[in-house]
Amino acid sequence: MSDFEKKITEFKSKIKSSTKIEEIDSLRSDIFGKNGIINLEFKKLGALSPEEKKSFAANINKIKQELLNIYKFKSDEILNKDIIEKVEKEKIDITLPEKDFIIGKVHPVSQVIDEISCIFSEIGFSVEEGPDVENEYNNFTALNTPENHPAKDMHDTFYLDKDMKTLLRTHTSPVQVRTMLKGKPPFKIIAPGRTYRSDSDQTHTPMFHQLEGLHIDKNINMGHLKGCLNYFIKEFFEVEKIKMRFRPSHFPFTEPSAEVDIGYRLENNKIIIGEGDKWLEILGCGMVHPNVLKNCKVDPKKFQGFAFGIGIDRLAMLKYGINDLRSFFECDYRWLNHYGFDPLDVPTNYRGLSR
Numbered sequence: 001m002s003d004f005e006k007k008i009t010e011f012k013s014k015i016k017s018s019t020k021i022e023e024i025d026s027l028r029s030d031i032f033g034k035n036g037i038i039n040l041e042f043k044k045l046g047a048l049s050p051e052e053k054k055s056f057a058a059n060i061n062k063i064k065q066e067l068l069n070i071y072k073f074k075s076d077e078i079l080n081k082d083i084i085e086k087v088e089k090e091k092i093d094i095t096l097p098e099k100d101f102i103i104g105k106v107h108p109v110s111q112v113i114d115e116i117s118c119i120f121s122e123i124g125f126s127v128e129e130g131p132d133v134e135n136e137y138n139n140f141t142a143l144n145t146p147e148n149h150p151a152k153d154m155h156d157t158f159y160l161d162k163d164m165k166t167l168l169r170t171h172t173s174p175v176q177v178r179t180m181l182k183g184k185p186p187f188k189i190i191a192p193g194r195t196y197r198s199d200s201d202q203t204h205t206p207m208f209h210q211l212e213g214l215h216i217d218k219n220i221n222m223g224h225l226k227g228c229l230n231y232f233i234k235e236f237f238e239v240e241k242i243k244m245r246f247r248p249s250h251f252p253f254t255e256p257s258a259e260v261d262i263g264y265r266l267e268n269n270k271i272i273i274g275e276g277d278k279w280l281e282i283l284g285c286g287m288v289h290p291n292v293l294k295n296c297k298v299d300p301k302k303f304q305g306f307a308f309g310i311g312i313d314r315l316a317m318l319k320y321g322i323n324d325l326r327s328f329f330e331c332d333y334r335w336l337n338h339y340g341f342d343p344l345d346v347p348t349n350y351r352g353l354s355r
């Protein structure tokens with residue numbers, strides 16, 4: 001065995017017995033470095049004849065490759081061992097309970113939407129949605145709103161183009177149109193969502209929430225509307241008895257139309273719902289106008305029904321004693337912490353809404 005081969009055998013066993021990355025690193029320069037054993041052996045090539053050179057060089061290259069493989073295998077092994085040891089040492093027991101558990105809160109508006117959806121799903125309503133950016137047709141024209149109606153005024157409506165064809169919906173009623181156009185009667189839906197009007201004070205914000213209701217079938221009448229709303233208000237305020245009054249009103253898309261007030265009284269500045277002689281308006285409703293049905297490809301001779309639009313924020317204020325609507329949308333964490341709901345307390349029909 002030549003001197004070179006002896007040294008190579010030694011290096012091989014040194015690599016194999018290394019346990020630390022520093023050890024194997026220093027071997028690298030002894031073997032593959034500028035003055036390492038491989039380069040020194042290559043230098044001998046100069047003294048050889050052309051035929052000898054070929055096989056001599058091939059042999060060194062073979063040995064070099066072998067050493068490189070062993071070296072790579074060993075250094076990977078050492079590096080992996082380091083990582084595995086680190087992971088073992090730093091293991092976290094994720095089954096241990098969290099000590100200071102900071103839990104987010106559900107906004108009262110989301111809570112109230114969930115509560116209302118529960119109440120209406122119990123009597124067969126399903127939930128529909130529509131976009132916040134609407135076209136003029138769905139928001140006004142299809143809903144039988146005349147060209148000169150005050151609601152179309154620039155001051156109330158946020159138009160998104162000069163032609164006044166695209167807008168931020170001013171109510172959830174366009175979801176009625178979308179629902180009827182895409183399906184066949186009967187319809188029994190609610191549609192909660194954001195709505196927009198150019199208005200701002202203690203009880204108005206430019207963005208607010210409404211919930212639309214629509215029930216179209218054969219032989220639906222005002223009595224069904226009254227019964228449905230009576231049931232809803234009792235369930236929502238979690239009271240046995242409710243004082244409710246229908247006041248004649250006007251909406252272009254319903255005939256007859258009414259606004260609904262609920263009776264309340266004040267006790268130490270707290271609102272007690274269902275008794276007393278004060279009245280609070282909470283929703284608009286009526287029997288869907290035959291023109292709206294026609295615009296939505298529903299035959300008014302065969303089908304009729306009712307619709308209503310509830311102000312969600314106002315209901316949330318009433319039920320949970322919040323007196324400034326603007327605070328709803330200020331994103332103040334302290335406010336949310338106080339008025340918000342536990343995300344694990346999802347309202348259900350069988351366990352209760354807010355208890």
Ligand code: PHE
Pocket residue numbers: 170171172173251254284285286307308309310
């Ligand atoms: N869209 C009406 C509003 O925003 C409410 C409403 C809905 C009235 C459905 C009647 C029927 O004021």
